Amino acid sequence: MIRIVCVVGARPNFVKIAPLVRHIKEEWSDTFEATLVHTGQHYDEKLSQVFFEELHIPQPDVNLGVGSGTATRQIAEIMQRFEEVLLWKKPDRVVVVGDVNSTLAAALATEKMGIPLAHVEAGLRSFDRAMPEETNRVLTDRLSDLLFATEESAVQNLLNEGVEKDRIFWVGNLMIDALISHAQEAERSTILNQMNVAPRQYALVTLHRPSNVDTPEGIGRILRILSGVEKQTRVLFPIHPRTRGRMEEFGLASEIRALQNLTLCEPVGYLDFIRLMRDAKMVLTDSGGIQEETTALGIPCLTLRENTERPVTITEGTNLLTGTDPERVLAAVIDILEGRGKRGKIPTLWDGQAARRIVRVLQGQSTRREPSQEVPLSTTLPRS
Numbered sequence: 001m002i003r004i005v006c007v008v009g010a011r012p013n014f015v016k017i018a019p020l021v022r023h024i025k026e027e028w029s030d031t032f033e034a035t036l037v038h039t040g041q042h043y044d045e046k047l048s049q050v051f052f053e054e055l056h057i058p059q060p061d062v063n064l065g066v067g068s069g070t071a072t073r074q075i076a077e078i079m080q081r082f083e084e085v086l087l088w089k090k091p092d093r094v095v096v097v098g099d100v101n102s103t104l105a106a107a108l109a110t111e112k113m114g115i116p117l118a119h120v121e122a123g124l125r126s127f128d129r130a131m132p133e134e135t136n137r138v139l140t141d142r143l144s145d146l147l148f149a150t151e152e153s154a155v156q157n158l159l160n161e162g163v164e165k166d167r168i169f170w171v172g173n174l175m176i177d178a179l180i181s182h183a184q185e186a187e188r189s190t191i192l193n194q195m196n197v198a199p200r201q202y203a204l205v206t207l208h209r210p211s212n213v214d215t216p217e218g219i220g221r222i223l224r225i226l227s228g229v230e231k232q233t234r235v236l237f238p239i240h241p242r243t244r245g246r247m248e249e250f251g252l253a254s255e256i257r258a259l260q261n262l263t264l265c266e267p268v269g270y271l272d273f274i275r276l277m278r279d280a281k282m283v284l285t286d287s288g289g290i291q292e293e294t295t296a297l298g299i300p301c302l303t304l305r306e307n308t309e310r311p312v313t314i315t316e317g318t319n320l321l322t323g324t325d326p327e328r329v330l331a332a333v334i335d336i337l338e339g340r341g342k343r344g345k346i347p348t349l350w351d352g353q354a355a356r357r358i359v360r361v362l363q364g365q366s367t368r369r370e371p372s373q374e375v376p377l378s379t380t381l382p383r384s
Helices: 011-027 045-054 071-089 101-112 132-143 152-160 174-181 183-187 191-195 216-229 241-249 253-257 270-278 288-297 326-337 354-364
Strands: 002-008 032-038 093-097 117-120 146-149 168-170 202-206 234-238 262-265 282-285 301-303 319-321
Touching: 002 011, 002 071, 002 101, 002 354, 011 032, 011 045, 011 093, 011 174, 011 288, 011 354, 032 071, 032 354, 045 270, 071 101, 093 101, 101 117, 101 132, 117 132, 117 354, 146 152, 146 354, 152 168, 168 354, 174 183, 174 288, 174 354, 183 270, 191 270, 202 216, 216 234, 216 253, 216 326, 234 270, 241 253, 253 262, 270 288, 282 288, 282 326, 288 301, 288 319, 301 326
Parallel strands: 002 032, 002 093, 093 117, 117 146, 146 168, 202 234, 202 282, 234 262, 282 301, 301 319
Antiparallel strands: none
16 A cells, blocks of 8 residues: 655645545555645635535545745744654655645655655746745755656756656646536536626636735736726626735725726635636636636636746647736737637647546655656657
């Protein structure tokens, strides 16, 4: 029996871990003893519990309950509490996903305990060290023994950084596994009726990154963008608690509420959000995962950032990197409304089978610190 510990902590992690945990429990329960650890980084109902319910994730075996705090304090607290779990469970391998503080904290604690580490979504790079997620990604990859990549650029990034190719596996995208497996449930969502919108008659907005919301200047640009967009089409904005708090702090909450064609609402659950994305005319976001989901759904996506760690969504998908210049964003919005929006294709291996590929690799690996030679990179890459 192979003992593994899977770690989640924030909303994107829940979506990524769900297909993996489900596949292990349904098809590999005689091979793996899996423990699910929730750090508690996201702990409120809308950002945590509802995702466990809708994604059919078993309740965590352990909840570290760290809550909010500065990044340094949060990471330190997770490391201390997670170390106790590692001493208790003595796993053969730890699996971390994504790029949040919980990912790095669990990776550091795992390394200090000398336990092999697997990183799902390895190799993604924005090359912008001002982004906290970039630091988390780079350091987690440096600590990992097995690196599971979602796209070819991630594989190349890791090779460029000197990672041995037999530790890298191009496996596809767990976000897309989740999207495909929950498509029928999302179809039954009544969120469009609740919002009083018709398919393809609205733009969906989601914004939360510090560069966009943590300064009066950043929020001001976002407000000008939304003011321009809502003059062209209906706008739905499920607002992140961080973004709402900053708007109130900077005295701009009343201005955004005054936009007559824009609807603010609380964050919605996974199934409702998938339905909103699927039926949107376009999505404006600064989220990494949403760039991927819109590409898989074939929905035009405008990313309000200067860079992206998911370039395949641009080179092959429906994503356009606009930055936050209001004129540039509005021009892209009008292009979409007039039928000139970007059309893309679904990237290689985004086929709903990433969890199967990951488990196959985990099953074939020994628990030695030395990288196993059993499943080399060349066997995981599709042939052209």
